[in-house]
Amino acid sequence: MKKTLASLLGVAALCLTAQAGAKVPAAEAAKLGAELTPVGAEKAGNADKTIPEWTPRPRTGALKGEWPNDPDVDAQKPLFTITKANMAQYSAKLTEGHKKLLSSYDSYKLNVYPSVRKIDWPKEIQDATKANATTCELVNTEILNNCKLGFPFPIPKSGAEPIWNHKLKWRGESVTRYNNQMIVQPNGQFQLTKIVEDVTFGYASLKNPTELKPGQGEFLKYLSKTVAPPRLAGTFILVHEKMGTGAEGRAAWLYSPGLKRIRRAPTVCCDNPYEGTDGHQFYDQVDMFNGALERYNWKLVGKKEMYIPYNSNKIAGKGTKYKDLAKPKHLNQDLPRYELHRVWVVEADIKPGTSHTFKKRRFYVDEDGWTIAAVDDYDNRDQLYQFQEGHIINASNLLAATTVPEVIYHFTSGRYFITAAWNEDKPIDATASFNADYFSAASVQKMTTK
Incomplete structure (x- = not known):
């Protein structure tokens, strides 16, 4: 009997796993563009009207030189401020990272503004998302099948x-962006690293999208060049991002000025420190999370109302200097804007037999932008070890959403790390175009000899 019961439980587990990555029925997909937005968010606001109905903003602005802005949003004043003194009142809608910061520092606060839901996407992305809903499948955590151009899972089940x-997600065809980074000491002093990144998107390309299916899984190419400080200048990281793991997954190369050659770099992965960050950012923390999912078991906890950084035009704008951002112990909290939004809560627990600095991660994913807004990172003692915070902007010139800047708080050292800041350089250039061989090791080697 015990053997039979165990066998039945095993079959049930396999069935649940299979269902977790299943496409949805046509009747459920029909909700997209009706009670759901075209990419899967609830179109209506909440019952008490603290979250409004989705009212997308039309495309505005040029594809180059456009700082995030919305005159109506930018003119608003905070509704209230969350501090250590009153945080218990709002505790149910705060991440564990925000609670930790509020309880640790009297100077930390969250200025909460009216919630605004204007994020929209190109019609091609909307149409492809609806098609994906009934065709796209998650074979396992690393392999997708029959997915093209749009969001693969607008009605998630796992x-x-x-x-x-x-x-x-759609972020433009190809882009160049400045990624300025700061390691901020407890006294507020910081070291600035300047990086220029070029990216071309194969999957989310309106012109020539790559369909994802077994054996055909490359979805973007990335090249970064460090330009300052002098000790790091001339470092290149090249990545071909693919579905799968091992030889089938990510391919990466590193050029070090000291070695004067480009070499394969399998360590551009997971919880290895990103080059030049002095251990303050792991490779899989870039863009809040990237790379393979294979080391974790993933659980969809459900949807929840949370206070998250949103419509962060001020903190991402050219009027804010880096010395304005970096303050002792935490970011200058006069700059961020927080709003109440619905997020998908996802928990990742380390698989037995694998390893990572983070035993558990809890992700908060905005329903409108499918953008990770925050991550609680726990160590192997089940203690909150780090907290990641992404300040969401509505890039209406692209009809997209992204995070500028991103912050990683290190609770054991008292330091924090700011990345993806462009304030004193230029915003994303979405007019960038690259030759077919630009993202190759040979091309990078030639760049270093110029």
């Missing part, structure tokens, strides 16, 4: 699906 939505 924990890995919102993460793939984040990874595959």
Whole structure:
């Protein structure tokens, strides 16, 4: 009997796993564009009207030189402020990271503004998302099948699906962006690293989208060049991002000025420190999360109302200097804007037999933008070890959403790390165009000799 029961439980587990990555029926997909937005968010606001109905903003602005802005939003004043003194009143809608910061520092606060839901996407992305709903499948955490152009899982059924939505979202055809980074000491002093990144998107390309299916899984190419400080200048990281793991997954190369050659770099992965960050950012923390999901079991906890950084035009704008951002112990909290939004909560627990600095991660994914807004990171003692915070902007010139800047708080050292800041350089250039061989090791080697 015990053997029979165990066998039945095993079959049930397999069935649940299979269902977790299943496409949805046509009747459920029909909700997209009706009670759901075209990409899967609830179109209506909440019952007490603290979250409004989705009212998308039309495309505005040029594809180059456009700082995030919305005159109506930017003119608003905070509704209230959450501090250590009153945080218990709002505790149910706060991440564990925000609670930790509020309880640790009297100077930390969250200025909460009216919630605004204007994020929209190109019609091609909307149409492809609806098609994906009934065709796209998650074979396992690393392999997708029959997915093209749009969000693969607008009506998610398993924990890995919102993460793939984040990874595959539309961000333009090809872009160049400045990624300025700061390691901020407890006294507020910081070291600035300047990086220029070029990216071309194969999957989310309106012109020539790559369909994802077994054996055909490359969805973006990435090249970064460090330009400052002098000790790091001239470092290149090249990545071909693919579905799968091992030889089938990510391919990466690193050029070090000291070695004067480009070499394969399998360590551009997981919880290895990103080059030049002095251990303050792991490779899989870039863009809040990227890379393989294989080390974790993923659970879709459900949807919840949370206070998250949103419509962060001020903190991402050219009027804010880096010395304005970096303050002792935490970010200058006069700058961020927080709003109440519905998020998908996803938990990732380390698989037995695998390893990672983070035993558990809890992700908060915005329903409108499929953008990871925050991550609670726990160590192997089940203690909150780090907290990641992404300040969401509505890039209406692209009809997309992204995070500028991103912050990683290190609770054991008292330091924090700011990344993806562009304030003193230029915003994303979505007019960028690259030759077919630009993202190759040979091309990078030639760049270093110029």
